[in-house]
Amino acid sequence: MKPLRALEALNFFMADVQAGAGPFIGVFLLGRDWQAGDIGSVMTLAGLAAMAATPLAGALVDATRRKRALIVAATAGTTLASLALLPARGYAAVLGAQVLAAICGSALLPAVAGVTLGMVRAAGFDRQFARNQMANHAGNVAGAALAGWLGWRYGLGAVFALCAGFAALAIACVLLIPARSIDHASARGLETDGASRRPGDALASEAGAPPHHAAAPRDPGGLRTLLHNRPLALLGASLAFFHLGNAAMLPLYGMGVVAAHRGNPSAFTAQTIVVAQLVMVGAAWLAPRLLRAYGYWWVLLVSWLALPIRGLLAATMMNATGVWPVQFLDGVGAGLQSVAVPALVVHLMEGTGRVNVAQGTTAMVQGVGAALSPLLGGMLAQHFGYAGAFVALGAVSLGSLVLWLGFGKTLRRVCDAGQGQPVWR
Incomplete structure (x- = not known):
């Protein structure tokens, strides 16, 4: 092999x-x-x-x-x-x-x-x-x-x-x-x-x-190269907002549909997983082509946009049929990010010798958002119902868009920088 x-x-x-x-x-x-x-x-x-x-x-x-x-x-x-x-x-x-x-x-x-x-x-x-x-x-x-x-x-x-x-x-x-x-x-x-x-x-x-x-490579930089990397911090904050809104959406959607007696629990759960994962395969295949054609900033912008739209669809399509568009958007966002985020971290940290520390830190920040999401989603569903929770979770994820667009000039400059340029500064 x-x-x-x-x-x-x-x-x-x-x-x-x-x-x-x-x-x-x-x-x-x-x-x-x-x-x-x-x-x-x-x-x-x-x-x-x-x-x-x-x-x-x-x-x-x-x-x-x-x-x-x-x-x-x-x-x-x-x-x-x-x-x-x-x-x-x-x-x-x-x-x-x-x-x-x-x-x-x-x-x-x-x-x-x-x-x-x-x-x-x-x-x-x-x-x-x-x-x-x-x-x-x-x-x-x-x-x-x-x-x-x-x-x-x-x-x-x-x-x-x-x-x-x-x-x-x-x-x-x-x-x-x-x-x-x-x-x-x-x-x-x-x-x-x-x-x-x-x-x-x-x-x-x-x-x-x-x-x-x-030839002999340069010595790796100190951890300050990670701490002082502003674009990496913006990427991490955007991912935290995204996963704060995203992680609770699938389990809440399954609970909402089953609670309304609009789907078989076992079949519906299996369907949500399979639909999303199959779309992720296609999105991962497409991601490097989009990255080379449009760049990191645009590809991640599309992934941020997928979640608010998904929240609105989940709120209005609380039935077994709704799993197709809702989980399709889940697959698009997660599939694009699964390739674009690690590749962008490599790009931002190129030449520092601290790429994998940055990969781990980025994963940790995503995990913080994902860990808090079920708590937030459960409270929203309890007070405003499932539909209200989906809209609110989608609104929380708009924080990613605010950061990505608000610092768009800085982020687009470093995302478009050629290889070998010190983009972490």
Whole structure:
């Protein structure tokens, strides 16, 4: 298998590793007579642990030359922690397993992004990362379908076995990526110049990037290059507003439709996941083409616009038919961002040597918005009904548009800057 195809296969199988038994944990613990409040507290604490660990994981990816070993360790740790739920009975044991799974899982995204960057360089990152995301979304669809069927046919224990199987295949894919194919200087955003070809030039060419020539790279900048990066801060704030409005919309929409007796709960939930993930595959395929034609600023503007429109449609189409336009827009926004955001972070941090710390920090900010969204959405739905909650959540996400348009001159300048320019200043 070619190294880049192994990387894409890794992303396919990693989708189930990242999700793990997450969607089924609530049902699993309810079957053991857990209270909803205890389940919610475990999931919240695990989410907070993941958010805190993600920037640290990014720093580790920047620092280490053993990125493949890190992915193997994180995959194995996530899976073993999920399997530890089977014998766990007490609150402390379940919480410990979930926190460990969340911490290990937090390393996967920056590690795979760093490996991708080290294999194809900055010029080929958006195209290859789009392929990674297409494989990841396809893996989500396959994993969800298999988990649903296995859980129905053999019980929830089969879902854990599926996670272990996907983890073993993901580790096998990591081992198919030659260590020499990863340029660790490029992997952290330190592009170099010189006269001799590096081992990964063929991979860069395969991904659409120009050949890369080697010399001693510059030393990485201090963490102040991250703290003083105004465009990166604006991107993070825009993502926080977006996910504050976005994360609660799907579960509330499902609850609203089911509460109105307008859809079968199981079929409707499966339909929402499949529709969104399939659209994300198409959006991820289209994203690098749009980025090269129109640039980062315009592509992300389209993704910000998708959510307010989605909120209005959700408020007016509270039925099983409404899942198609509502989840189509979810797939458009999330699919474009899944490629454009990591690629823009690489662009903004090029030359600093702190790319993966920035990737982790950006993911943490998104996680803060997503963690607060269910609380906000639940309060809105309780006081104003489901339709009012959808409109309000869409209005919250307008904060992304306000920032993106209000600082449009600065953001468009850095988004359009050519490679090699110090866009982080």
